[in-house]
Amino acid sequence: DGGITQSPKYLFRKEGQNVTLSCEQNLNHDAMYWYRQDPGQGLRLIYYSQIVNDFQKGDIAEGYSVSREKKESFPLTVTSAQKNPTAFYLCAAGRTDTQYFGPGTRLTVL
Amino acid sequence: AQTVTQSQPEMSVQEAETVTLSCTYDTSESDYYLFWYKQPPSRQMILVIRQEAYKQQNATENRFSVNFQKAAKSFSLKISDSQLGDAAMYFCAYRSSLTQGGSEKLVFGKGTKLTVNP
Numbered sequence: 001d002g003g004i005t006q007s008p009k010y011l012f013r014k015e016g017q018n019v020t021l022s023c024e025q026n027l028n029h030d031a032m033y034w035y036r037q038d039p040g041q042g043l044r045l046i047y048y049s050q051i052v053n054d055f056q057k058g059d060i061a062e063g064y065s066v067s068r069e070k071k072e073s074f075p076l077t078v079t080s081a082q083k084n085p086t087a088f089y090l091c092a093a094g095r096t097d098t099q100y101f102g103p104g105t106r107l108t109v110l
Numbered sequence: 111a112q113t114v115t116q117s118q119p120e121m122s123v124q125e126a127e128t129v130t131l132s133c134t135y136d137t138s139e140s141d142y143y144l145f146w147y148k149q150p151p152s153r154q155m156i157l158v159i160r161q162e163a164y165k166q167q168n169a170t171e172n173r174f175s176v177n178f179q180k181a182a183k184s185f186s187l188k189i190s191d192s193q194l195g196d197a198a199m200y201f202c203a204y205r206s207s208l209t210q211g212g213s214e215k216l217v218f219g220k221g222t223k224l225t226v227n228p
Contacts, residue, residue, distance in 0.1 A: 031214065042114070042201055042218025043155075050214070058215060088153060097143050097162075097205065099216060101155035 003027040004102035006091050011107045013078070013085065021076045021105045023091030032074035033092040033099060036060060043090060049074055078107065085109050112137045114204050116219035123192045124227050130177075131187045131222045133202030141207035144178065144185045145216070150198040158200070161185065163207075189224075197226045 004025045013019045025032065031050050035043035045058030049068040063082025068074055074093075078085045086109045092099040113136045123129035135144070146158040161169045161178050168176050173190045189196055202219040 033215070035216075040220065042203075042220050043216065044218075045215040048214055090155060092155075094214075098145070098157065098160055099205075100157065101147075103152070103154045106153075 004091060004093055004100060006089075006102040006105050008105060009103070011105055013107060013109050015109060016080045018077055018079050019107065021078070021089055021091075021107070023074045023076065023102060024072055025074075025091075025093040025102075026072065027093050027100065028071070029093040029095055029100075030071070031094045031099075032068070033094065034058075034064075034066065034074070034076045035090045035092065037088040037090060037104075046076065046089075112139075112142075112204050112206070112217045114202050114217050114219040116200075116202055116222050118222045119220075120223045120225070122225040122227060123189070125192055125194060127192055128188060128190045129192055129224065131189075131200050131202075131224065133185045133187070133219060135183050135185065135202070135204050135217075137183070137204065137206075139206055143205045143207070144176075145203040145205070146174070146176070146185075146187045147201045147203060148196075148198045149201060149221070150195075155201070159187065192226050194226050194228060197224055199223050 007022045033048040034046040047066045049055035065077045090104045091102040115134045142163045144161045148156045148158050159171045175188045177186045199221045201221045203216040
């Protein structure tokens, strides 16, 4: 959905570094989500937020952190505690039943 | 916990013909939503079609339609008049109904890679 932007498109990280992935939406949706996609797999939920200043862990939250200071923004930090961070990361925003996705960020650990 | 299974890792279809992608799911809930998402080589997930479980009528969106069999827990996607631009990974996804206190997350299958031959 053109109303969700993610940056950067490609990100390279050295081991031991924290990196932050950006997600912004102008759809005025309350809920935002972060998913991880590995080769040959569907998406798995990392974190989600239903309202500003509140968020919940998903299925694979270990090694990740998020913040939700503004309705439009939901950045994801991949910390050095994440043991295998190389993956494709997708942000989504949604209303009550349907989620719409951004273009994604490809993170590679060198 | 809910699970979604796509039993066809790869499918192919001739341009202008019809193809059906299969999806089954497991749940004990009575109210939920089902989705088909398309992921082209750009890797952005694009919503193709959605179905609300309490609606018996199958959803349609132009050339895309579903065959929703609630008792069988089956949710197949039919693509008619296939076009080269339909080539992509297709993911089936499940979401609980929030009114029943379900989870917000989407549960995805592993996907079906669709090739369209000219």
